[in-house]
Amino acid sequence: MAALRFDADDERYIRELSEYVAIPSVSRDGDPAVMRRAAQWLAARLDFARPRIVETRGFPVVVGQWMGRPQAPTVLVYGHIDVQPTGDIDEWLTPPFEATRVTGPDGEDRLRGRGVTDDKGPSYIAIETCRQFLAQEGALPLNVKFLFECEEEIGSPHLADFVHAHAEELGADLVISADGAMWRTDEPSLSIASKGLLALDIEVEGPNRDLHSGRYGGTVANPIHALVELLATLHHPDGRIAVEGFDDGVPALSDEERNEIEAVPFSEEAYRADLGVDQTHGEPGLGTLARLWTRPTLEINGIRGGGSYTVIPHVASAHLTCRLVAGQHPDAVYEAIVRHVNAHIPRGTRVGISREGGSVPAYAIDRDHPAITAATAALAEVYPNERVLLARIGGTLPATTLFEDALGAKTLFFSFAYADELHHAPNEFLRVRRLREGMRAWEILLRLLGDGEHRLAQRAREEAIA
Numbered sequence: 001m002a003a004l005r006f007d008a009d010d011e012r013y014i015r016e017l018s019e020y021v022a023i024p025s026v027s028r029d030g031d032p033a034v035m036r037r038a039a040q041w042l043a044a045r046l047d048f049a050r051p052r053i054v055e056t057r058g059f060p061v062v063v064g065q066w067m068g069r070p071q072a073p074t075v076l077v078y079g080h081i082d083v084q085p086t087g088d089i090d091e092w093l094t095p096p097f098e099a100t101r102v103t104g105p106d107g108e109d110r111l112r113g114r115g116v117t118d119d120k121g122p123s124y125i126a127i128e129t130c131r132q133f134l135a136q137e138g139a140l141p142l143n144v145k146f147l148f149e150c151e152e153e154i155g156s157p158h159l160a161d162f163v164h165a166h167a168e169e170l171g172a173d174l175v176i177s178a179d180g181a182m183w184r185t186d187e188p189s190l191s192i193a194s195k196g197l198l199a200l201d202i203e204v205e206g207p208n209r210d211l212h213s214g215r216y217g218g219t220v221a222n223p224i225h226a227l228v229e230l231l232a233t234l235h236h237p238d239g240r241i242a243v244e245g246f247d248d249g250v251p252a253l254s255d256e257e258r259n260e261i262e263a264v265p266f267s268e269e270a271y272r273a274d275l276g277v278d279q280t281h282g283e284p285g286l287g288t289l290a291r292l293w294t295r296p297t298l299e300i301n302g303i304r305g306g307g308s309y310t311v312i313p314h315v316a317s318a319h320l321t322c323r324l325v326a327g328q329h330p331d332a333v334y335e336a337i338v339r340h341v342n343a344h345i346p347r348g349t350r351v352g353i354s355r356e357g358g359s360v361p362a363y364a365i366d367r368d369h370p371a372i373t374a375a376t377a378a379l380a381e382v383y384p385n386e387r388v389l390l391a392r393i394g395g396t397l398p399a400t401t402l403f404e405d406a407l408g409a410k411t412l413f414f415s416f417a418y419a420d421e422l423h424h425a426p427n428e429f430l431r432v433r434r435l436r437e438g439m440r441a442w443e444i445l446l447r448l449l450g451d452g453e454h455r456l457a458q459r460a461r462e463e464a465i466a
Contacts, residue, residue: 002447004129004132004133004136004137004439004440005136006132010109013128013435013436014101014111014435016045016124016128017099017111017121018099018113019041020041020042020115020120021097021099021113021114021120022097023037023038023097024083025038025081025083026082026083026085026114027150027154028084028085028153032059035059035081035150038082038150039059039060039062039081042081042127042148045127045131046127046146048130049064049130049144049146050064050066051063056151056158056161056162057158058150058157058158059149059150059158061148061149061150061159062146062147062148063145063146063148063166065143065144065169066130066134066144066145067143067145068143069139069140069141069142069143070143072141073174073450073456074142074144074145074171075142075144075172075174075176075456076144076145076146076176076409077126077144077145077146077178078147078179078403078411079123079126079148079177079178080149080151080152080153081119081120081123081150082149082151082153083120084114084115084118084423087425087426092426092427093112093427096113096114096428097114098113099112099116100112102429104429108431108432109433110430110432111429111430111432112427112429115428116429116430117181117417117429118181118417119417121417121435122178122179122415122417123148123178123179125178125434125439126178126438127146128439129438129443129446132439133446140450141447141450141451142449144446145169145172147170152399156398156402157358160402163403163406164406167406170407171409172409173409173457174410174411174412175399175400175407175410175412176411176412177397177411177414177415178415179397179399179415180397180414180415180417181417181421181423182417182419183391184419185418185420186386187383188380188382188386188388188389189388189391190375190376190390190391190414191413192365192372192390193293193326193362193364193393194362194363194393194396194400195296195297195323195362195393195395195396196325196328196330196359196360196361196362196363197321197322197324197330197358198330198333198334198359199319199321199322199355199358199359200319200337201317201320201354201356202318202320202341203317203352203354204350205350205352206220206223206313206314206315207312209314210306210311210313210314211312212310213312214310216312217312220312221347221349222312223305223313223315223349224303224305224306224316225346226316227305227316227317228303230345230346231303234300234340239282240283240284242340243298243336243337243340245335245339246298246333246336247296247328248327248336249329250295250325250328251326253290253294261287261290261293262290264289266287268280268287283295293391293392293393293394294325294392295325296323296328297323297394298337299320300318301319301320302318303316304317304318305317320337323394323395323396324362325362326362330361334355334359338353358398360396360401360402361401363397363400363401363404365410365411365412367390370449370454370455372390374445374449374452374454375412375414375445376388376390377448377454378445379441381440381441382440399411414442416434416435417434418434
């Protein structure tokens with residue numbers, strides 16, 4: 001297979017990526033001018049693909065396309081421009097928006113800065129690979145479209161409208177996401193499944209105002225007591241979810257799936273030590289990894305009410321999220337929770353339940369999909385002495401179901417971030433070696449999908465044959 005010539009060292013890549021990291025594109029409270037500046041920086045890197053910055057009802061998106069292979073398949077490269085807030089600035093060892101080269105505890109060369117691994121570095125890797133194809137060979141191995149949004153870190157509130165409105169323009173045989181992360185540092189991995197998401201709030205009301213706990217204590221229901229009592233009914237003591245109908249439609253774990261997961265090297269002891277707990281907890285009969293990868297969850301994320309003073313609050317509330325698996329639909333799960341809550345309302349209180357927007361079902365891609373086969377081959381060539389793991393992730397990646405619904409295309413996650421690189425936390429970093437490793441892997445992947453043994457089947461051709 002032909003090979004591109006990447007730079008002999010990382011200096012140029014680090015310099016260019018540092019320019020991008022220096023733009024504080026925090027979408028949660030972002031300055032429109034700063035977000036546009038970040039979009040302009042990225043668009044300039046896409047100068048080979050007729051880039052456009054397109055307005056949405058929120059922050060803009062950057063799109064582009066190189067369509068110089070009329071008989072070849074088409075992929076859509078997706079990523080995001082925005083980053084998370086810095087968090088506590090005092091916890092940063094170096095300024096968050098000054099990419100700083102440091103040596104990590106593992107002795108590896110790192111680049112530290114907000115957004116460097118989520119998702120500016122991985123997006124840069126994909127774009128630079130395409131630039132080198134055109135610089136060295138004058139063409140890409142297949143047609144490539146690009147879509148980079150500025151709102152992923154706030155739930156992509158305007159992405160769905162944009163994608164549906166521009167479905168023809170964005171149409172592709174496969175979406176390749178530069179966003180995501182490999183599971184752990186000691187083996188390359190691909191995600192073949194991710195969990196869906198449902199978020200909701202439960203509010204318990206008691207008296208019509210906050211009450212003095214001395215004058216009224218013991219005479220009316222305390223909303224915090226009632227809320228805790230209600231929340232306790234959601235799970236059995238052994239960790240099983242107690243909501244009837246919650247997991248309707250979830251297939252039982254097959255022997256093949258169970259054996260496959262058990263074959264993945266995983267240390268329960270190391271997992272507990274890393275978290276500082278003396279034992280794990282959850283649905284009995286399954287190991288930690290099986291629960292993490294294959295079972296739905298119902299988590300209480302926060303409780304609000306009252307304070308550190310002598311009061312009986314008139315209201316208390318809790319925020320809950322559910323991570324969903326194949327076979328579940330957010331609507332049905334929400335209805336099951338509503339029925340359960342209504343059947344367990346504590347005496348002397350009124351209970352309300354409300355659902356957040358942005359629910360998504362679980363996502364999966366077949367392990368024998370040409371994209372998984374090609375990506376596995378690419379990683380195997382870049383990391384010849386390491387097994388490529390097909391992993392399932394407990395997180396939620398909403399764009400996958402959107403692309404499948406609007407474009408009819410599956411999404412391949414091909415990110416060169418690692419899950420331990422402090423995404424969303426202070427001191428986020430990227431291992432520098434991943435820059436050139438990622439470019440080489442993207443090169444191989446695009447060659448295989450374009451005109452290699454794992455060439456993508458084109459929908460248009462399949463439809464014509466049908």
